[in-house]
Amino acid sequence: MIVAFLNRPDGFEKRVLYAAPDPSWGSSGIELVDLDQDGDLDVVYTNGDSFDSYLLKPYHGVRWLENRGDGILTERLLASVPGVHRAVPADLDGDGDLDLAICALIPDEIRQIEGESGSGVLWLEQTAPGVFERHQLAESQPRHAALEVGDFDSDGDLDIVVGNFSSRHDATQSAVILFRNEGR
Numbered sequence: 001m002i003v004a005f006l007n008r009p010d011g012f013e014k015r016v017l018y019a020a021p022d023p024s025w026g027s028s029g030i031e032l033v034d035l036d037q038d039g040d041l042d043v044v045y046t047n048g049d050s051f052d053s054y055l056l057k058p059y060h061g062v063r064w065l066e067n068r069g070d071g072i073l074t075e076r077l078l079a080s081v082p083g084v085h086r087a088v089p090a091d092l093d094g095d096g097d098l099d100l101a102i103c104a105l106i107p108d109e110i111r112q113i114e115g116e117s118g119s120g121v122l123w124l125e126q127t128a129p130g131v132f133e134r135h136q137l138a139e140s141q142p143r144h145a146a147l148e149v150g151d152f153d154s155d156g157d158l159d160i161v162v163g164n165f166s167s168r169h170d171a172t173q174s175a176v177i178l179f180r181n182e183g184r
Contacts, residue, residue, distance in 0.1 A: 001020065029087060031045075048104060084102060091158065105144055137179055146163035
């Protein structure tokens, strides 16, 4: 559930903005951002937590809860991503709109049972207003617990850095990986 506490003259008003259809929905992240740049705050919401049941869930994904200006949020699934853990809005391609950098985290125990590999780091490029195209940045084990965007190599464009998690020691896996933006 996503709940807003609105500051009113007589105290805080509690307003439910979004209620998941299942108690094991797996909420994993939330970002308040004007994703469509229409002057109001939207919500970018991820649900990909697999640590509660150790099962991959087909409804895990990145959702845009679009604020239509009346305080009512309209849910839009932007991408189905098992284990999605974080989605950070940023203009990754320098075209003036907001894209999303995404990472996924699937526990080692699930990867062993399910053989899951694949979508560890993704870029959802906003190609037209409200239209997102999926790009896989790494064909890697989805073990990325943290993600941040910034100009880490000081070349004027935004890069992506992810932090890795493993419940077992793995000397072959770096704790941090930098994805340098090489432009198009």
